[in-house]
Amino acid sequence: MPVVNRIADYAADMAKWRQHLHTIPELEFECYETAAFVAERLREFGVDELHEGIAKTGMVAIINGQGEGPTIGLRADMDALPITEETGVDYVSKNPGMMHACGHDGHTTMLLGAARYLAETRNFAGRVALIFQPAEEEGGGAGVMVEEGIMDRFDISQVYGIHNTPGRPEGLFETTPGPLMAAVDTFEIHIQGVGGHGAMPHETKDPVMAACGMAQAIQTIVSRNHYALDDLVVSVTQIHTGTVNNVIPDTAYLNGTVRTFDPVVQKMVKERMAQIVAGQAASYGVEAKLEYQEGYPATINDADKAAFAAEVARDVSGAESVKDNAGREMGAEDFSYMLQARPGAYLFMGQGEGAGLHHPKYNFNDDVAPIGASFFARIVEKAQPLG
Template sequence: MPIVNRIAEFAEDMTAWRRHLHTIPELSFDCPKTAAFIAERLREIGVDEMHEGIAQTGIVAIINGQGDGPTIGLRADFDGLPIIEATGLDYASVHEGKMHACGHDGHTTMLLGAARYLAETRNFSGRVALIFQPAEENGGGAEVMVKEGIMDTFDISQVYGIHNAPGFVAGGFYTTPGPIMAAVDTFHIDIKGVGGHGAMPHETCDPVIAACGIAQAIQTIVSRNHYALDDLVVSVTQIHTGTVDNVIPDYAYMNGTVRTFDPKVQDMVERRLGEIVAGQAASYGVTAELRYERGYPATINCAKEAAHATDVAVEIAGEGKVVADAGREMGAEDFAYMLEKRPGAYLFLGQGESAGLHHPEYNFNDDVAPVGASFFARLVERSQPLEGAQ
């Protein structure tokens, strides 16, 4: 059963939906056109309830099955990225400087496809809560939706999500029990020195040299303060300073990312960053301030639900195209907030060879959308079967 037959019949509609969404990418929570398109499709599909305006532009739609039972949550994110699209497609973004470069247009389409099938067939007990979420890329829309009470309001008992995966076999799945994606933190360092003439550095306290020293010292956190077999990434990603070749500036700014799985490791990194920044600033005669921001927590799959989702994936894709214990990745995902509140699992759906995520030439593979929709549909039917059904 590679693809549910009924979903295959409206695959062309799904392609049209996805390509329209691709033309209108919006950012963070400010996604009114995207939300309006989703709501219009849901009304056509015939959902039983639709709740709009959650986390500003998020939507939760309910489809009732046959008979009593729990509520299973299915989530799709729908925000884009501030990237100038370079695909040259005839359905490329019409919103300048914005692009669906992470496949959220495809995620939304897969959930809409599952919704259409489930609303037609209702071959399940209980209810399905379709969660359409803004601000995954920036802002933590999942956290906001959780804080606004969706898990309790809609009595969601378990929750699942999918992300596309360029470079993995098209239509295949992979996941893992336990931690699957890292927590992400951000650090900012403001360095204040004394500027002056580039030919007279002895009269200055140079923030450029201090920034270089701090950047090098930060690398010792992973290599000297952390057990080598545990996962940790600390990357300096920005240094901004100076305006011209013969002026030593007054100020430098540094920025970077931290990826961890263990809160104790997070604490260690924040402490060591503070010590390094203070020590290096003193050694160079400048002042420096560290701002450390905790971001999305680690995404942790529940073992039971991950195994169940794997079984469904095998039914859809075939055993040879499903990896059940793929290990964890250092990327981050705000679906973590939903998994903190309810058991569930997060999976990746291969889309074959393509440009990578967040690349200006990336484009979601429309051929795999029916696979993802079929996975969601069968996940519901197998999680909440009708009496006597398989």
């Protein structure tokens, strides 16, 4: 079947919800106004239970179906990004320096649309748990919600999520069994040298040269310590040092990101980076401290659930609009914590042409919201059918 007719009827309302959410972007766990708006809509829809204050501003809404059965979880993220908006839309962000540049306003709207339909029709057995999560961009809100016990508390047996994808055809669903997105780690390197006059470098222990040496040597982890056909990214993204052209500074700072799928590879990178930093520091006569922080784990779809989700997506968008073995990418997503706790799947959904994610001109396409909402609704009805 295509987009659910009843959900199509909500399209104008969904656009209003989404555009309102777009005006009130909030960061990390501080999604108070967003959560209040979501909670108000859920109460209007007549959900059976609403549990607020999970992971500070997250919530779980329960809708009971008809008859006994398991509980399926559906997740949407609510937080925004610290970016100044440049879209020029009438519903521009009212919060300076914050904007919904990743479409979480759209994700929240899609789950609200599904919630309204499921609360009206209840054409399923068991229960559905609607998970509205803060702090996906920074803070790992999904992990916090899992740590606070939502999977056991609400007896969730499987869980699903969607992310919009600019630049892909509207309604195109893409997913893959197994690893879908990478684990993301960050590193910082603090270098302490001895500064001095730029004309007398022999009297210094130059942290600038040490930083350059480390940045170059770190790249050999990918090119010389790792099998070329496996996925690994190690990127130095910042180098900060010095203030004027004739002074060698005392300190330098580097940081960057590491993306992996395999914990063995992750461990190798961490160990090899420590060796490189220590060796380069000794070579240049400086002191250096490496701070390596493991972040979101890899997002790994359950193979059976990914196949099932692709089947549901075909019902909504048509067979030609679903790629069920689309491959993996080096981006990261904290939905990974939920997939560690329960089997499930994560999918990408095309939203047409436009600015890319995390761009100041990005804007969610309201035309695709009924497609995402229909997917959420149908996955409940097909996973837990009546009779």
